[in-house]
Amino acid sequence: QQQVKQSPQSLIVQKGGISIINCAYENTAFDYFPWYQQFPGKGPALLIAIRPDVSEKKEGRFTISFNKSAKQFSLHIMDSQPGDSATYFCAATPDSGGSNYKLTFGKGTLLTVNP
Amino acid sequence: DAGITQSPRHKVTETGTPVTLRCHQTENHRYMYWYRQDPGHGLRLIHYSYGVKDTDKGEVSDGYSVSRSKTEDFLLTLESATSSQTSVYFCAISDLRASSTDTQYFGPGTRLTVL
Numbered sequence: 001q002q003q004v005k006q007s008p009q010s011l012i013v014q015k016g017g018i019s020i021i022n023c024a025y026e027n028t029a030f031d032y033f034p035w036y037q038q039f040p041g042k043g044p045a046l047l048i049a050i051r052p053d054v055s056e057k058k059e060g061r062f063t064i065s066f067n068k069s070a071k072q073f074s075l076h077i078m079d080s081q082p083g084d085s086a087t088y089f090c091a092a093t094p095d096s097g098g099s100n101y102k103l104t105f106g107k108g109t110l111l112t113v114n115p
Numbered sequence: 116d117a118g119i120t121q122s123p124r125h126k127v128t129e130t131g132t133p134v135t136l137r138c139h140q141t142e143n144h145r146y147m148y149w150y151r152q153d154p155g156h157g158l159r160l161i162h163y164s165y166g167v168k169d170t171d172k173g174e175v176s177d178g179y180s181v182s183r184s185k186t187e188d189f190l191l192t193l194e195s196a197t198s199s200q201t202s203v204y205f206c207a208i209s210d211l212r213a214s215s216t217d218t219q220y221f222g223p224g225t226r227l228t229v230l
Contacts, residue, residue, distance in 0.1 A: 006157075034218060043119075043205050043221030044158070089157060102173070103219060107157035 006106025019077040023090035119222035138206030
């Protein structure tokens, strides 16, 4: 069964700190790993994504680290801000022809950044 | 929300009644999806569509049916609602023609309560 295991379930960080969320997968056919950010009352929105040909991808304060041999990937939020408080989902898919349908999601991490 | 609307946004119904949720897109995207989101379970795929009149089951399809008679509309039907179907339902779309950002775009969600 395709699974993506995400931890922790919840995370509290002080403003300016580093938030780290981890995900692990088992299906070696997965080759596209997006992270989604969801604010209360809204739908999830793509935050950043990585393919396994690179070990790290950075966009502003958000970085994905990818370890193919360990089948793990993580999201790092540097200089965390109260506005980053949201639920974060990792996901994975075998990227069949670029359609990335049938994403498998982790169960989510509720991040709270205290001012 | 990338030209995606969901209706209704909120609904309260009674056990045993039929319920239809509508997803409407203005992006002319080929793929459409229905997810449910529950605490502790993240996002789980119910059904998806890869074209007009082409649909397939997802992870949690029991008790749900879908229809897509035109590109822009994807309907989710609960034939006889049960309390276990109380959830937040999200529609998503994606497009093979998206080149640099292969991703799913999510609608604002429908909160369904089955009493």
